[in-house]
Amino acid sequence: MALSIMERKGTKPSSLMDVVEFMRENRWCVGLVPEYLRFIKLLMTIPGSSCSNERSFSVLRHEIKVMLQALDLKLEGFERSIQYDLYKKFQEIKEEVRAVHRPDLTLALQRRSILPAFPKTDLQDFKDFDQQLLNPEMFEAFKPFILLHSDRLTDMNSAFNVIIPMIIDKNVQMQYTGFERPKNNVAKENFSTTHSFLIFEEIILQKCPNTVSVKDINRKLSRGLSQAPDRKERLNKIAKAGSSGSNREAVTDP
Incomplete structure (x- = not known):
């Protein structure tokens, strides 16, 4: 239907931008072809290349790795601290037991x-x-x-x-x-x-x-x-x- 309207107006679209310009100049027809308009918007949001997306995922993978390594170091520090506290408390208990006699x-x-x-x-x-x-x-x-x-x-x-x-x-x-x-x-x-x-x-x-x-x-x-x-x-x-x-x-x- 959208193509028929454009042909009656003497427009033969050869690219996506031709369709976009026609819709901008003839806003009265937008309500007649809502699904077609939604399809045009979808086409305009699809990237022409995947290189940018791949770079984004590569950077994200690196950042996740750095965050995991930093988290591992913190966990190791927490583990050593807990072990030290437990050892210290255990020694205190041993001293109290020895001191009984x-x-x-x-x-x-x-x-x-x-x-x-x-x-x-x-x-x-x-x-x-x-x-x-x-x-x-x-x-x-x-x-x-x-x-x-x-x-x-x-x-x-x-x-x-x-x-x-x-x-x-x-x-x-x-x-x-x-x-x-x-x-x-x-x-x-x-x-x-x-x-x-x-x-x-x-x-x-x-x-x-x-x-x-x-x-x-x-x-x-x-x-x-x-x-x-x-x-x-x-x-x-x-x-x-x-x-x-x-x-x-x-x-x-x-």
Whole structure:
């Protein structure tokens, strides 16, 4: 019917645009051929090429992949956090169970609320706490606390590897040396004179009276603190390598 109307008006369409122009000039016939008009609109919305659509789907696939990788990293972080919280809670329960038959461990648990949060991540914060150990109440809370966490440790090396990082983190360890000896011509604080270390040293000597001497403890302290920058650097390299690997995977489009 639409073609008949156009022929009566002397129009012979050779393209879609000819039909569109005719409809614009003769709007009275739009109501006569509504289905034909709908068909023309549909033809005008069909893309002439699929290249643009394919590019859009390619970009969308890449964005989805990046989002999934970012989500995986967040989930891994949540998983580690949950595992750490569960492990920490499990350790607290174990300590409470062990303390049932150990008056000294029970005392440590009772006085734990007096102590601040550990490990110390700031040098001045640790110094302030160390001075607080001159207070008998703080001292009597800290010593059972160290004794509690070293209760199952059987040798000096394991005690150092567990207790020192529990008190101060790597950043603070890097600012200390065993006996105020400079490291790479950089002056550092003397950890052997801190009240925290003296308490720790006393406990180690009590636990291993026949196998460990003061000289052994001092040697281990010097070696451990001198290696703190190397351990920090290794951890940073591992973290950077993992981060760069994830970024390379994220920007690679299959």
